[in-house]
Amino acid sequence: MATIAPSRRVRRTPFSDGVEAAGVKGYTVYNHMLLPTVFRSVVEDYHHLKSAVQVWDVACERQVELRGPDAGRLMQMLTPRDLRGMLPGMCYYVPTVDETGGMLNDPVALMLSDDRYWVSIADSDMLLWVKGIAYAFHLDVIVDEPDVSPLAIQGPKADELAARVFGDGVKDLRFFRYGYFDFQGQQMLVARSGYSKQGGFEIYVEGAENGMPLWNALMEAGKDLDVHAGCPNLIERVEGGLLSYGNDMTRDNTPHECGLGRFCSTQTAIGCVGRDALLRVAKEGPVKQIRAISIEGELPPCDRLWKITAKDKVIGQVTSAAKSPDFNTNVAIGMVRMTHWDEGTQIQVETQDGPRMATVHEEFWI
């Protein structure tokens, strides 16, 4: 296994000292920043995430801040989701597309006030897209990356841990809502959200200097809950069907192909870039779509597209895969053509180590 080379360009986070002290063993790079991928082992981390509670350095979920009189107008330009019902205190998952309806990112937007939003991004420089649009349309808005770094608390004991640090009020937060909670005299934005199916919170830490005090407080408060440093877990996210931009969807895909049609109100999302392109696909539906796929046999790491074939014809691709201890199969995410996307369809997946028998499923492992 090759190591990752240190450089300033691959940014450390406000929590990196804690991550290193916890013995991080693997990283990826996400939005030009370090994102841990494994601490003890992917399997050990997986079992622990499902049974206890973890603190995750997800500072790489960088924010694009829109601020000014045109912030709301710009926010609606970025997504086919109808934002008219959005209010301060709410988080919206907002697929973001270009003029052809191709996915540019799949961020979570937070409305802070009428004229201020944070867009918590997946792995592409959405800041540049938003800046380009705002500049060329002469919008009265400032677009920038603030010094805000999310830290996640995930796992079945997340409520208990969060309550110990932020008070019991945090337990009352509904899914994809946020509130402000006191930490050592500061108000911190805490949302009920996160990139796992185990539940939990994301704290949007403002000011890099506030990172380690919060990290340490959570680790200290959670000792008897068996809290550990963790990170988005490949196995758990594939089981749960949590898509990853750049892995399972790219600019080649529409939101509808990614199974995100329910977040698109293309008819009413007036002003959204890509509306024209998406109106037809919204009406007729996509010809290929994301599916859960179980694969037989031993698998190499899914570090490239794996073609899916049926009777020697290419009918899709697998983009993420992992061996699931709990479900006793290889779980995978892929894009499958309409002709083969029904439950139970037998297909073949072409890995770098050879072909594997596989089955299409309509539901993920949840």
Next chain:
Amino acid sequence: MATIAPSRRVRRTPFSDGVEAAGVKGYTVYNHMLLPTVFRSVVEDYHHLKSAVQVWDVACERQVELRGPDAGRLMQMLTPRDLRGMLPGMCYYVPTVDETGGMLNDPVALMLSDDRYWVSIADSDMLLWVKGIAYAFHLDVIVDEPDVSPLAIQGPKADELAARVFGDGVKDLRFFRYGYFDFQGQQMLVARSGYSKQGGFEIYVEGAENGMPLWNALMEAGKDLDVHAGCPNLIERVEGGLLSYGNDMTRDNTPHECGLGRFCSTQTAIGCVGRDALLRVAKEGPVKQIRAISIEGELPPCDRLWKITAKDKVIGQVTSAAKSPDFNTNVAIGMVRMTHWDEGTQIQVETQDGPRMATVHEEFWI
């Protein structure tokens, strides 16, 4: 040292099979793609680069293609460099800035024809910026990332190796010019350019399937030249003062601060984004600028900003550093305030392992 986690999102390149067979030991991620950082050791790679010839997988220098009647107009919008003299066959280094004059990227642009350009980018999703601008200004141009992957030949024996594969004509290429040369019946675009001071070429390989045949042909043809797989070398590039976007310059910096004022013809670059902001700095000059810095003592990896101080006041930052065997000092790149940027100024650099004595230089080690 932590390892790098495999995923499709961190893209392999058309040359990855060759890179792995050559025993790559370290990677970074650049434009969502694997970029090798070390093969034998950084020092061994360094000596070899300066004495022989290397083949580099720099596929991560992705291309943004502009194609259509407005391609030329859009190209000039992207940079304060005056492009009126640009002709097919030429490569231009084009600092790219936002509306405030902040650096977004520092690509090399290739003019392919009147209505077609490739922009060979550093590590930011410039595609999104260019697409946003083109869309919002309703320009008649297609902006996309083509299937083009640069492979570099670098080192003092680069001419000899390139000539064996592409014919002697390739030796006549002038610096930052390109031509088309035959490889196994295909015309390949070969430029005299590359991210080292040792000289050489970059081949813009069209079609991923053409990657390994070219890689293998170069390795075979260069056996008696001691050709090795290599990569941009940290020590050599810092000695030579080759800046790295994301390391030595970011959106916080103007081109003038980066010492790139000579590439800015802000007065005549009509239509360039950021022109208003840069006119003043072009006239008055920047208050801080990139400098070569030699640092005493043992250094940790420069994986974060190192503040530069003088009499306890912060007067700059170091952003890249390496121990130079040939110059018997630690060589570094930093940004220094005008008050301390003269040759020979004594300063202090604050590393994560403590302060180090250092000296400012007006010239790099070339």
